[in-house]
Amino acid sequence: MLYAMFAMVLLTFGVAFRMMFLRIKAIKTGQVRISQFRLNTGEMPAEIAQAARNYGNLFEIPLLFYIAGTIAIAMHVESTSMVICAWAFVFCRLVHSWIHLTYNNVIHRMWAFVASNACILIMWGLLLLKHSLDWV
Secondary structure (H helix, E strand, O other), rough: HHHHHHHHHHHHHHHHHHHHHHHHEEEEOOOOOOHHHHOOOOOOOHHHHHHHHHHOOOHHHHHHHHHHHHHHHHOOOHHHHHHHHHHHHHHHHHHHHHHOOOOOOOHHHHHHHHHHHHHHHHHHHHHHHHHHHHHO
């Protein structure tokens, strides 16, 4: 579980570095002024806006993944099905980010998003099942 969680951390930092690279490039080429980043004002090139939005996405639904993973580790619920769901979630989020940061087909991106959400829902279901069985 911890390795899948670390893979999500790496994905998040990868997108952050991509966004930083795009911002530096835009400043150097004169597309934007550095002062625009002080309060994130003014018109941003689409590529930077996409990267920023994708970076923000990595702090939304993945929060539920990190919480589920932490609970699974604490409860010793690192079953094969839980770990498979965790890695499937990471894979789906990687695909989602790749689509978002490259050709950005909304339908393809939506399917990756839906699949990742299904993984989270299954993970939470497994946690609740384990908890209810321990309760009895």
